[in-house]
Ligand SMILES: [Fe+2]
């Protein structure tokens with residue numbers, strides 16, 4: 001079995017240190033094969049916020065955990081206009097990861113990160129044509145029996161967010177073609193601060209068979225209708241279990257678990273457990 005912990009939207013600078021400590025403890029206890037962090041490490045891309053993120057990552061890595069990260073829109077400076085356009089991700093690359101297209105091949109899964117954070121389309125992000133080619137080429141040369149996972153900060157789909165709809169990343173229709181052609185199984189993203197799991201085909205008609213897994217914010221104090229949470233993802237051959245671990249005021253506890261089974265080119269819900277995290 002391959003086990004991932006999927007964190008997102010840590011937002012150092014607008015974070016709760018109690019939750020940061022709780023997340024670290026859970027990572028140590030669960031000992032996943034990989035920790036995936038889908039962007040928004042900081043609140044305002046300031047140096048001291050990146051330094052806090054860096055210390056968090058160092059503690060995880062020193063304890064022996066592998067981490068795969070992509071930047072989010074909050075990791076690009078918003079008000080520092082010179083830096084925003086001339087060197088938008090310099091601090092991210094110095095303090096978080098020096099690659100913007102990380103690839104990790106672990107037993108049972110191939111995980112590719114794609115940077116969607118941009119200076120111009122600041123909030124909604126974008127995927128380039130080169131990145132779409134890169135997705136296709138990467139999965140052409142990786143293990144065909146391994147579960148294929150793509151990680152972005154911005155979701156590739158428009159998703160309901162309260163009464164409104166949060167838009168998909170720029171060029172999402174073309175990106176979905178690449179994802180479908182590359183046979184990607186799981187799409188992991190954040191940005192909306194809301195945890196959810198969907199079949200890609202239930203969201204748009206022209207999509208591959210991917211399971212769309214959104215993580216909430218793990219440690220930010222800025223919430224949208226949901227408590228802080230992270231996802232635990234267990235992959236066992238053709239079966240994937242996604243458990244949302246939600247903050248209940250004193251600990252992260254499983255609130256919602258769903259198991260999906262691969263049936264041809266579709267993920268079928270095999271089991272669903274909904275639990276209200278005890279307050
Ligand atoms: Fe965020």
Ligand SMILES: [Fe+2]
Nearest residue numbers: 040072073191
């Ligand atoms: Fe974001």
